[in-house]
Structures are given as C-alpha cells and as structure tokens.
Amino acid sequence: MTQARILVCGPDSYFVDDVATTCAGCAAAIVHRPHKPPDVVLLCPACAGALLAANVAAGEPVPTIAVTPETAREVEAFEAFTNPKGGSH
Numbered sequence: 001m002t003q004a005r006i007l008v009c010g011p012d013s014y015f016v017d018d019v020a021t022t023c024a025g026c027a028a029a030i031v032h033r034p035h036k037p038p039d040v041v042l043l044c045p046a047c048a049g050a051l052l053a054a055n056v057a058a059g060e061p062v063p064t065i066a067v068t069p070e071t072a073r074e075v076e077a078f079e080a081f082t083n084p085k086g087g088s089h
C-alpha cells in the first residue's frame with residue numbers, strides 16, 4: 001500500500017479563512033488551512049494517533065505528516081500572539 005501523507009486537522013478554527021471539512025477516518029468535523037498540500041489525507045487528531053500507533057505496532061513505516069512553510073509561519077505567529085513571553089512553562 002502506498003504510504004499516504006496525512007495532515008492532522010483539529011476541530012477548532014483560529015483563522016477566518018479556515019476551510020471546514022470532515023475527517024477521512026471518522027467523519028468528525030475538522031478545519032484545514034486553504035493552502036494545505038493538495039495530496040494529503042485529512043485526519044482528526046484521534047484518527048491520526050490511532051493510525052500512527054497501528055503503524056508502529058505493526059512495524060510499518062509511519063505516514064509523513066505534512067506541515068507547509070506557510071503553516072509553520074502561522075503557528076509561530078499564533079504562538080507569539082498567545083504566549084508573548086516565549087513559553088516560560
């Protein structure tokens with residue numbers, strides 16, 4: 001079986017242009033960014049965790065988890081906004 005790239009998407013929306021969709025595993029409501037890679041399987045955190053655990057237990061390679069540079073910049077900006085002191089915990 002071809003290894004799919006997965007994108008872990010949460011149910012909470014943080015940006016006005018988030019795109020609502022459903023998890024490919026359980027059909028839970030999730031959101032993704034409009035600039036997500038085109039060739040990824042969208043999974044909620046629970047399904048992604050279950051898939052990774054199953055892969056590890058079976059000794060199979062785990063899927064690549066996709067994070068685009070733009071997503072990384074957004075996460076960095078969001079973290080700086082919500083935790084301006086730089087994570088002293």
Ligand SMILES: [Zn+2]
Nearest residue numbers: 023026044047
């Ligand atoms: Zn799911």
